[in-house]
Amino acid sequence: MKTMREKLHSPLFASELKTNQSYVQQIAEVIAAVIEFEVVIIDNNLEVIAGTGKYQSEIGFVYGKESITGRIINNGSNFVLDDEPLNHNMCKDCKQKIICKIKAAILSPIILNGNVIGTISIFAFDEVEKNELLSNCNKLQDFLTKLAALTSSKIDVNEMNGRLSLMANQFSAVINSIVEGLVAIDHAGYITHINKSAEKLLSIWTQQAYGQHINEIFPEFSVPKVLKFGQQYAEQEIKYKHKEEICLFISTITPIKKDQEIIGLVISFRSIREMRKLAGRLIREDRKYSLDGILGTSKSMIMLKQKMQLVAATDSTILITGESGTGKELFARAIHEESHRKNSPFIAINCGAIPETLLESELFGYEEGAFTGASRGGKPGKFELADGGTIFLDEIGDMPMHLQVKLLRVLQEVKIDRIGGVKPVWIDVRIIAATNRNLEEMIEEKLFRSDLFYRLSVIPFYVPPLRERKEDLILLLHHFLDKYNLILGKQITGFTQEVQRKMLAYPWLGNVRELENAVEYAVNIATKNVIDSTFLSSRVNDYFEHNASLTTSDVQPTLADLEKNxxxxxxxxxxxxxxxxxxxxxxxxxxxxxxxxxxxxxxxxIKIPK
Incomplete structure (x- = not known):
């Protein structure tokens, strides 16, 4: 009855009936079995979704808008075709009426949420079927109307279940993405839900947890007490024993209510150890990028910070020299934070860590097609990214000679040329360079350009090594001790006098970085509340085995004098x-x-407040 053209023009989006096609086909077969008429179910896209007899082969065909079904979907009412299509007014515009073999039909709309989503129809194809259909018209019409309503309600339930399933999957994904452990319990204290983070923190499988009583996991947790008061508990310490290890968590307990009645609880918790690690990473983040926040009370450090404070507000180029590990980048960031550029980018690049073949493109960027593998649209370099802010060129002494020429041009002309570019890019950046090498010696050896050196060292600063400012060492020791006590959950109160003497006598060729590593190592392996020599790294102890006199010789100034001053x-x-x-x-x-x-x-x- 339908042409191939109509079949190929099937709708792009599946209807509610098509989404539930398997169920709809079952409905059609049940109707046909009961009333012994051929049945067809068509959706609001006029596509045959289900059918019996001759209509089973038409599943997938699309009827025209002028068909009876099209008109029923538009007006949304039941219809009885009591004459052949060729003679009936309803079929006057149908293109298929001349070849249509239907003798009679009953059509009933399927309505979902006030909208017609399709029709259920039964057809007679000979005079016997026609007489039987029309003689039982009212009963059959009522039967189809009820089945249409049943179909609609089933589809509505399926859609609701689909939406609920989607929401449940989304909710589960959200819950399992949370880093906190989550355990839900019912009013009797039995676990009903547990997320992935809780599994990991408790070293327990979901199937093991479901149905367990919460006291099997947290023995000290009082379910009746929490349920009785019915209020949220925040940041309460809770213990968990796994094998022989006691784990401490910070927990928040939130009641689950239904009609003002508490029906369960949600317990969220995080490892105190992990929280300490997080706090350690964040500790003093705000102050470490300011000059006042850089630790040091030695005369050399005080003078250095004062001078940097004076020049921070200017745009003059700065060269910071000093040994590795003295904190040159820390000072550069602090200068940036003290300047009027602090709300603009601070871009750091290590000139010695990037291969020479890539360094130029990293610094100055490139245009599309500048070389094989160049990204479409090109790529801005570090200078462009730092526009309006500060660029920190670390290990400037490792920059190749041909790039030194290009950098000198940037300093002179305040513009850069991308690789493969034809137009200059104007930039507004402050340059701070740093190196642990002696640039003046490199100039003599023809390894560094003298004109670039003088351009960079408009304002030179030298960061003294730790061995030249021993009065800062004890302060740094206590600072790092506090930091790693917090991160590692230790309560170490200090260092023995012997350890402090060793620390003062040790040369610290790696400077502050090496000192911090030494303290972190000691705090990690310490089994007492005071760090003694047995907890120092082998590197430090080996040094004194070869320099035994240093462990007993007096160190000037004394430890007490250093701390007191x-x-x-x-x-x-x-x-x-x-x-x-x-x-x-x-x-x-x-x-x-x-x-x-x-x-x-x-x-x-000094009066100490109570």
Missing amino acids: AIEAALKKFGNTGQAKEKAADSLGMSRSTFYRKIKDLGLD
Whole structure:
């Protein structure tokens, strides 16, 4: 009955009936079996979705809008065809009426949420079927109407289940993406849900957890007490024992309510150890990129920070020299944060860590097609990315000679040329360069351009090595001790006098970076609340095995003098009020409790607030 042209023009989007095609076909077969008429179910796209007899072979065909079905879908009412299509007014515009063999039909719309989504129809193809259909017209029409409603309700339920399933999958994905462990329990305390993070933190499988009582996991958790009060508990410590290990978590308990009645609880928790690690990563982040936040009370450090403070507000080019590990990038970032460019980018690039063949494109960028493998549209270099801000060129002494020429041109002309570019790119950047090499010696050896050196060292700064500012070492020791106590969950109170003497006598060729690594190592393996020589790295201890006299010789100035001078200098700067003492402790890299303990141990005549 339908042409191939009509079949090929099937609708692009599946209807509700087509989405549930298997169920709809079952409905058609049930109807046909009961009333012994051929049945067809057509959706609102006028596509045959299900059928019996001759219509089974038509599944997938699309009827025209002028067909009876098309008109029924438009008006949404039942219809009885009681004469042949050739004679009936309803079929006057149908293109198939001349070849149509239908003698009679009953059509009933399928309505979902007020919209017609299709029709259920039964047909008679001879006079016997026609007489039987029309003689039982009212009963059959009522039967089809009820089946249409049943079909609609089933589809509605299927759609609702589909939406609920999608929501459940989305909700599950969200819950399992949370880094906190989540455990849900019912009113009796039995586990109903657990997320992936909880599985990992508790070393338990989901199937093991479901149905367990919460006290099998958290023995000290009082379900009746929490259910009784019905309020959220935040940041409560909770213990969990796995094998022989006791794990501590910080938990938040939230009631689940239905009609104001508590029907369960959600327990969210995080490992205290992990929280300490996170706190350690974030500790002093705000202050470490300011000049005041850089630890050091030695005269050389105070003078260095004061001079940097004076030039930070300018746009002059700066060259920072000093040994590896002294914190040159830290000073560069602090200068940027103290400048008017602080809200613009700070871009750092290590000239010695990037292969020479890539360094030019990294610094200056390239245009599309500049070389094989160049990205479509080109790529901006670090200078363009730093526009309006600061670019930090670390290890400038490792820059190849041909790039030194290009950098010199940038300094002179304040513009860069992309690789393969034909137009210059104007930039507004402040350049801070750094190196641990002696550039003046490199100039003599023809390894560094003298004109570039003088352009870079408009304002030169030298960061002294740790061995030249021993008075800062004890402050750094306590700062790193506090930091790794927090990260590793330790409560180490300090270092023995022998360890402090060794630390002061050790040369620290790796400077502050090496010192921090030494403290982290010691805190990791320490089994006491004080770090003694047995917890120092083999590198430090081996040094004193070959220089035994250094472990017993007096170190000038004394440890007490170093700490006392540093604390007095900080108090002189910030004042003697409670708030000022907190600032002083912070400037020395000490916790407040450590600061007050030092005041007491050193016998300083300073009032300590209670």
